[in-house]
Amino acid sequence: MSTGSAPQGRGTVVVTGASAGIGRATAVELARRGGTVALLARGRVGLEAAARDVAAAGGQPLVVEVDVSDADAVEAAAQRVEDEAGPIETWVNVAFTSVFAPAHEIAPDEFRRVTEVSYLGYVYGTLAALRRMRPRDRGVGVQVGSALAYRGIPLQSAYCGAKHAIQGFTESVRCKLLHERSRVRITMVQMPAVNTPQFSWVLSRLPW
Helix, strand or coil: CCCCCCCCCCEEEECCCCCCCHHHHHHHHHHHCCCCEEEEEEEEEHHHHHHHHHCCCCCCCEEECCCCHHHHHHHHHHHHHHHHHCEEEEECCCCCCCECHHHHHHCCCHHHHHHHHHHHHHHHHHHHHHHHHHHHCCCCCCCCHHHHCCCCCCEEEEHHHHHHHHHHHHHHHHHHHHHHHCCCCEEEEEEEECCCHHHHHHHECCCC
């Protein structure tokens, strides 16, 4: 994964949803390049385990407990990272939640929670990063997306809606940066199906 203008082995990177799954794997991969890897997630136990993995891979972990659905908390987390570790060169959004169920079995507050974490969490993270990257005219934002950003499937309507929304948001931001001739870059990585802990963690109303 490119870190854009950040030199190899240097710079501070942020990974949301860093306590498990793709977020944790991404944090470990980035740690192999050296520098500080800020680990953002809600679960302290998972964050501490991820921090050990990052340290073992050669990076300097910085653990920040935060719910990405809280815009003020995300902004405070970004400021803490810069205060303690220096300018953020790369921000990777991974955090999400979901519900496995037919759409008509998903309650309004469940749709809201998935949207707040899996879509607005990306928006808040991106905006926090851009507030710092645009004045410096450097940095990279990475949205970890899904093939479901293009193809909605049964039983994952809330998740598909969030990933579609991220795609539209990211295209809009990217076009604006191109118009500004900014050296800040933003991209979305569309993942295939991956065997992560999500299948035993998220709310499911399926019979198996």
